[in-house]
Amino acid sequence: MVTYTIDDCKQHVSDKDCWLVVHGKVYDVTSFLEEHPGGYDVILTSSGKDATQDFEEIGHSNSAREMLNKYQIGEYAGGDSAPITAKAAASSSSGAGSGISFGLLIPLLLILAAVFFQLYLKK
Ligand code: HEM
Structure with missing residues (x-):
């Protein structure tokens, strides 16, 4: 084409x-x-x-x-200009109601591990 x-x-x-x-x-x-x-x-x-x-x-x-x-x-020649509305819809649908995001999960696990480690060392 x-x-x-x-x-x-x-x-x-x-x-x-x-x-x-x-x-x-x-x-x-x-x-x-x-x-x-x-x-x-x-x-x-x-x-x-x-x-x-x-x-x-x-x-x-x-x-x-x-x-x-x-x-x-x-x-x-300029390609597809990723539509703002579709992007917004995609991010709001994946963000809404999904609880804690994956990005937050890792630091949270690290904190939990540190707490357990400290408890274990205190024994
Ligand atoms: C070739 C491209 C386009 C096609 C095939 C197209 C087709 C249509 C169709 C079929 C509708 C009736 C409602 C619907 O089925 O969604 C409509 C409504 C409308 N379109 Fe387009 N359209 C085109 C481009 C555009 C562009 C570039 C604009 C610029 C703003 C535009 C503005 C509107 C508006 C204002 C309405 C009326 C919406 C309403 O009454 O609620 N269209 N169009």
């Missing part, structure tokens, strides 16, 4: 020719502009750049994500 740079994408920012980047892939969404349920103006504002964050912030549905495939024209 062809790889495009951000400069290539910047050449396509009109309603007659509109490219954008989402998750490391380049999409030609010209024919989708009028169909977009969120309006064509929001897509135009996000065109010619890495729109991953804009796309993720809206919380697009899975069917919206599947629609993307239809418009892919190439890969983005």
Whole structure:
């Protein structure tokens, strides 16, 4: 597949020719502009750049994500800009309710070992 740079994408920012980047892939969404349920103006504002964050912030549905495939024209030379929202979701889901984290467990075990050692020596 062809790889495009951000400069290539910047050449396509009109309603007659509109490219954008989402998750490391380049999409030609010209024919989708009028169909977009969120309006064509929001897509135009996000065109010619890495729109991953804009796309993720809206919380697009899975069917919206599947629609993307239809418009892919190439890969983005800048790669996937790891989305802030997905990162936040991943860290909050792994952190919430899991009790003591692994990072805390080691110093805690060391303290316990020291206490036992001291008790043993005092005998
Ligand atoms: C080619 C990429 C895109 C596709 C295929 C797409 C598709 C869709 C679809 C199917 C919806 C209806 C709701 C849903 O199913 O999630 C939607 C809503 C929306 N989209 Fe997009 N979208 C794209 C890019 C963008 C971008 C770059 C923005 C920029 C901010 C954007 C902003 C919105 C907004 C504001 C709504 C309305 C949300 C609401 O009414 O709650 N979309 N989009």
